[in-house]
Amino acid sequence: MLSKKSIIDPDDLSLEDINLILTNADSFLEISGRDVKKVPALRGKTIANLFFEPSTRTRSSFEIAAKRLSADIINFSSPSSSIVKGESIIDTLRTILSMKVDLVIIRHGDSGVVKIVDGIVGVPVINAGDGKHQHPTQALLDLYTIKKRFEKFDGLKVAIVGDFINSRVARSDLTLFEKMGMKVSIVSPAMLLPEDFSKMNVKHCIDDVIEESDIIYMLRMQFERQDRKFYPSIMEYNRFLSLNLDRLIRMKPGSIVMHPGPVNRGIEITDEVMEVGGSLRDKVAIEYQVTYGVAIRMAVIYLILS
């Protein structure tokens, strides 16, 4: 059993919770490899998948996870208009809850909304990303990807690179990576860094970490959340922060590249790296993250509802 019924923030997860989720994910990964990719574990349970912000990957990942557990899932997507947001959310939730759902999965464009929802609904809630705040299942699937590749966490060197100010993935990853004993470096230009990060050990160029890191974690440039221009030019971004083929080659043996997707090709990661073949192909773990994401979400949903 998990220590809390809802997963809103990575801090809700104890070390035992994390290990329980990662261990269970192995069983669910095996199920996803079968011809019949379905077990009856959650037959009769109903899950609401509420996305108040556009998302294809995370939404479908949760949906597939629920279906492989035989739960019924209803999808509700709505782009949130700015001012009626508060009202529309509560109305929507009332409607959904009247249908007797057992679990609410929710994504919202505003930081903190999911926490408020958790206080209202009376059933477990999973945060599928709230604004610039947190995205705990992404951090869990990132941990699982690292575990599958390295079979340990302690002492691994991770560099998280890019847009921190707009990234919930960065916040959640940072919390869980450090919790598991990994050494995390932050690579970001000052203008893409939130104030509370400024006292940490921050590097400004990916070349400072490329050779020593076991994991290079590239963050997505969150143009959709940038209401002003945060960076002078793509050329400058490329010079200091992008992962290109030259940098990929300089990475140490056994090291990997991760990215939460979708990649802005030519910005965070170049086409050459995305399409690389041969022995370097193995370094790019982005597709594994997606596959493992389904297993992690099955584990989380199962552990909450069983």
Next chain:
Amino acid sequence: MEKAHILGEDEIYRIIRRISHEILEKNKGPENLVFIGLQKRGVPLADRIVENIEEFEGVKVKSGKLDITFYRDDIGSDIKHNARITDISFDIEDKNVILVDDVLYTGRTIRAAMDAIIDFGRPKTIQLVVLIDRGHRELPIRADYVGKNLPTSRDESVEVKLKETDGIDSVIVKGKE
């Protein structure tokens, strides 16, 4: 509290040898047989039968392991949620599947196991091996090969230990704690 010692190492050894012969006799040889051990103590029992068959017939038949946690019908009640590995890396289509478990009790585990197996394909037959049949069935399920019939009351519990999982071969009946 230990009530009675039922089986020891020698008895279990002989039972598994006998059941191995019975399986071969009933299925007219090892062809088309596959074994699936139920986690956790069905797995070493299946392995022992497979070893015996290799010794008797010179053929190594395939064996896998199955965890039925996600097929249980008692979700929400007090069970451990740490699922063990399922590994059935062979085709079971049209095979005679020999399902192996340590204790047959209500039959609900076997019901779940059959559902799980059928998700992997359509076997020709499913046959059931158990070391102990303790009665009290709640479903119309029976074993094809039984090590020992052991009449028990519902208050008692049957504890099977195997070398591979517990360091010792033994079956004991325990009374109400």
